[in-house]
Amino acid sequence: MKQNQLVEKLSLQAESFQEGFETLIKCGNFEEITKNFWHILRGSFLVTNIILIHKSSLDSEWKLAKSEVEIKKSDLAFLSKKDQLTIKYYEKKKFEVSVVLPLSDSSYLGILLGHKLDNSGFSVFDKITLQILLQVFSSAYDSFLNQRKEKKLVFDLNEKILQLNNLIDTGIELSRLEKQNVLFELALERIASITNASSALIIIKDKENKKVTDQITFPGKISTNKILRSKLKIESSFEFNKKLYQFVLSEKEARKGTTSFSDLDEMLLQAIARQVQASIENEFLLKQSIEKERIQKEMSLAASIQQKIIPEKLPQIVGYELAGINIPSRDVGGDYYDSIDLGEGKYALIMADVSGKGISAALLVSTLNAALYSYLEFNLPTTDLAEKLNKLIYKSSPPDKYITFFAAILDSNSGELDIVNAGHNPGLLLRKDATLENIEAGGTGLGMLDFGFPYTGQRLTLNQGDKLFLYTDGIPEAMNITEEEYSDERMIEFLRNNSDLVPEEFISSIVNDIKKHVGEAEQSDDITCLFLKRN
Amino acid sequence: MSTDFNIVSEIHNDTLVMKTDGYINNTGGEQIVLEFSKHVSNINKVVLDLAKSKVVNSIGISYLLEMVETLNQNDGKLYFTNLDPTIEKTFKIMGLFQFAEKVDSIDSVLK
Numbered sequence: 001m002k003q004n005q006l007v008e009k010l011s012l013q014a015e016s017f018q019e020g021f022e023t024l025i026k027c028g029n030f031e032e033i034t035k036n037f038w039h040i041l042r043g044s045f046l047v048t049n050i051i052l053i054h055k056s057s058l059d060s061e062w063k064l065a066k067s068e069v070e071i072k073k074s075d076l077a078f079l080s081k082k083d084q085l086t087i088k089y090y091e092k093k094k095f096e097v098s099v100v101l102p103l104s105d106s107s108y109l110g111i112l113l114g115h116k117l118d119n120s121g122f123s124v125f126d127k128i129t130l131q132i133l134l135q136v137f138s139s140a141y142d143s144f145l146n147q148r149k150e151k152k153l154v155f156d157l158n159e160k161i162l163q164l165n166n167l168i169d170t171g172i173e174l175s176r177l178e179k180q181n182v183l184f185e186l187a188l189e190r191i192a193s194i195t196n197a198s199s200a201l202i203i204i205k206d207k208e209n210k211k212v213t214d215q216i217t218f219p220g221k222i223s224t225n226k227i228l229r230s231k232l233k234i235e236s237s238f239e240f241n242k243k244l245y246q247f248v249l250s251e252k253e254a255r256k257g258t259t260s261f262s263d264l265d266e267m268l269l270q271a272i273a274r275q276v277q278a279s280i281e282n283e284f285l286l287k288q289s290i291e292k293e294r295i296q297k298e299m300s301l302a303a304s305i306q307q308k309i310i311p312e313k314l315p316q317i318v319g320y321e322l323a324g325i326n327i328p329s330r331d332v333g334g335d336y337y338d339s340i341d342l343g344e345g346k347y348a349l350i351m352a353d354v355s356g357k358g359i360s361a362a363l364l365v366s367t368l369n370a371a372l373y374s375y376l377e378f379n380l381p382t383t384d385l386a387e388k389l390n391k392l393i394y395k396s397s398p399p400d401k402y403i404t405f406f407a408a409i410l411d412s413n414s415g416e417l418d419i420v421n422a423g424h425n426p427g428l429l430l431r432k433d434a435t436l437e438n439i440e441a442g443g444t445g446l447g448m449l450d451f452g453f454p455y456t457g458q459r460l461t462l463n464q465g466d467k468l469f470l471y472t473d474g475i476p477e478a479m480n481i482t483e484e485e486y487s488d489e490r491m492i493e494f495l496r497n498n499s500d501l502v503p504e505e506f507i508s509s510i511v512n513d514i515k516k517h518v519g520e521a522e523q524s525d526d527i528t529c530l531f532l533k534r535n
Numbered sequence: 536m537s538t539d540f541n542i543v544s545e546i547h548n549d550t551l552v553m554k555t556d557g558y559i560n561n562t563g564g565e566q567i568v569l570e571f572s573k574h575v576s577n578i579n580k581v582v583l584d585l586a587k588s589k590v591v592n593s594i595g596i597s598y599l600l601e602m603v604e605t606l607n608q609n610d611g612k613l614y615f616t617n618l619d620p621t622i623e624k625t626f627k628i629m630g631l632f633q634f635a636e637k638v639d640s641i642d643s644v645l646k
Contacts, residue, residue, distance in 0.1 A: 028605075159629070193625075196594055221539050
C-alpha cells in the first residue's frame with residue numbers, strides 16, 4: 001500500500017478512533033475499560049483470539065483482565081519483561097502479536113493477539129492502527145485515573161467537612177444530654193463514625209482502687225476484651241470527681257482490611273473526650289448549683305423563722321438594766337434568747353442553743369419558744385420546767401437533735417434567781433466584789449435522754465451591783481483565720497474589765513472585741529448573749 | 536472487624552429492597568454491595584431502608600457510592616428511606632443525594 005493510500009485509510013478511521021476513546025473515558029472502572037478495549041481490538045483486527053492481562057507493577061503477577069479463551073502459563077512467555085512499550089510480531093507462533101504497555105500508575109497492560117482470520121498477517125496499516133489504539137487506551141486510562149483521583153479528592157474533602165460538622169454537632173448534642181449512659185453511647189457512635197473505627201469503648205474506673213465501675217462499647221454487642229486486645233488502637237482519658245474515664249478506639253477501617261489511626265484521629269478522639277468531660281462537669285456543677293440554691297432557700301426560711309422568735313425588745317425591769325443580742329451566722333444556727341415578763345415582778349431569762357443548723361434547728365427553736373411560753377404560765381420551778389421541756393423536745397426531735405438550755409426566773413423585788421442549766425455553757429455571776437461564780441447546776445441537754453432523771457436547780461440572789469452574763473458557745477468558740485478560739489478566758493477577762501459599762505454598751509463592746517479577734521475569718525456560729533445588771 | 540450487621544432483602548419486580556440493621560462500615564457496606572451484585576442484572580431500582588442503622592462511616596459510604604455509580608450506568612436509581620437525621624446529614628455532605636433520593640416509604644418507590 002502506498003503511503004498516500006495509507007494516510008487516506010487512516011483518515012477514514014480517525015472518527016472510529018475518536019469514538020473508541022469516548023467509549024473508554026466513559027467507563028467507571030478498570031474492568032469496564034478493558035472489556036470495551038477488548039471489543040475495540042476485536043472490531044479493528046479480525047483475529048482468532050484476544051487476551052488482555054494486567055499487572056499492578058513490573059514485578060507482580062499478570063492477572064487476566066478480559067479474554068474469551070483460557071490463558072495458559074506458557075502464553076505469558078510471549079510478553080516482554082521490560083518496563084517499556086514492547087510490541088512483538090511473530091510468524092508461525094500461537095500468537096501473532098504481543099504487547100506490553102506501561103501505564104501511568106506503574107501498572108502494565110499485556111495484549112496477546114491471535115492470527116488474523118484470513119491468515120493475511122498484520123499489515124502496515126494494522127500495525128499503525130494498533131499503535132494508535134494503544135495510545136487511545138493509554139490516554140483513556142490516564143483520564144480514568146484522573147477521574148478516580150478527582151473523585152477521591154472530593155470524597156476526602158467531603159469527609160473532612162463531615163468530620164468537622166460531626167464534631168460541632170456532637171459537642172452541641174452532648175451538652176444537651178443529662179443521662180450519662182446516653183451521653184457515652186452517642187460519643188462512641190460519633191467518634192467511631194468520624195474516625196472509621198471498627199469499634200469503640202469507654203471504661204469508667206474508680207480512681208483510687210482502679211475497679212471498673214462501668215463500661216460501654218460500640219457496637220453494643222462487641223466484647224470489651226476484643227477491643228482492648230486489638231493491636232491497632234488509640235486511647236484518650238480524663239479524670240473527674242475521683243473517676244477515670246478511658247476512651248479506646250480499635251481497628252481503623254480501610255476498603256481493604258484495617259490501617260493505623262492517624263494523628264487527626266487521635267485529635268478527634270481527644271476532642272470528643274473533652275466534650276464528654278465538659279458535659280459531665282457541667283452536669284455536676286448544675287446539680288451543685290441547684291443544691292446550693294435549695295440550701296440558700298432553706299437558710300433564708302430558717303433565718304426568717306428565727307428572726308420572728310428572737311425578741312425585738314426586752315422588757316424594762318425596775319431596778320435592773322438588761323440587754324441582749326443575737327447575731328446569726330451565715331449558716332443560721334439555732335441560738336435563742338429571751339426575757340419574758342411573768343407578772344408580779346418576775347421575769348424569765350432564757351438562753352438556749354439547738355444542735356445543728358438550718359431549717360431543722362430553727363423549727364426546734366420555734367417548738368421550744370412555743371412550749372416555753374405555755375409552761376411559764378403555770379409558774380413552775382425551773383427544774384420542773386426543764387423536765388417538761390425535755391420530754392417534749394425528746395419526743396418531737398430526731399435522735400441527733402437536742403437543746404442546751406439555761407433558764408433563770410428572777411424575782412426582781414428580792415433579786416432571787418431560780419436557775420436551771422440543761423447542758424448549756426455555765427452562766428457567769430459577777431459579784432460586786434469581783435467574785436465570779438459559774439452556774440452549772442442542772443442536767444443533760446433537752447431532748448438528749450428521757451430516763452426521768454430530775455434536773456437539779458440552783459437558787460441565788462442578785463444583789464445591788466451584781467451582774468449576770470449568759471451566752472452561747474458561739475462567743476468562746478469564735479475562731480480567727482488561724483482557727484484560734486476567742487476562749488472562755490478572754491471572755492471572762494473582758495467581763496471583769498468592762499462590767500461597769502451599761503449593759504447595751506457592754507454587749508456592743510464584747511461583740512466588737514469578738515469581731516476584732518475573728519478578723520477576716522467567716523463567722524462560724526451564732527453569737528448570742530444576755531447581760532443583766534442590778535443597780 | 537465487627538460483624539454486628541444484618542441485612543434482609545426482597546425483590547419487587549425491578550426493585551431490590553434491602554433493610555439493614557447495624558453499623559454501615561466496611562463489613563456493612565461490603566454486605567450491601569454483595570447483596571446488590573447478586574441482583575444487579577435484574578433490577579434498576581434499589582431501596583435501602585436504614586431504620587435500624589443509626590451509624591455510618593466513610594468506608595460504608597464509599598460502598599454506597601459504588602452502588603450508586605453502577606445503578607447510574609444502568610439508568611437505575613438508589614433510594615433511601617427511614618433515615619436517621621444524623622445519617623441524612625452525613626449523606627448530604629458526602630454528596631450521595633446528587634445521585635440518590637430520599638423517600639418517605641418503600642411503597643412510594645414500589646408504586
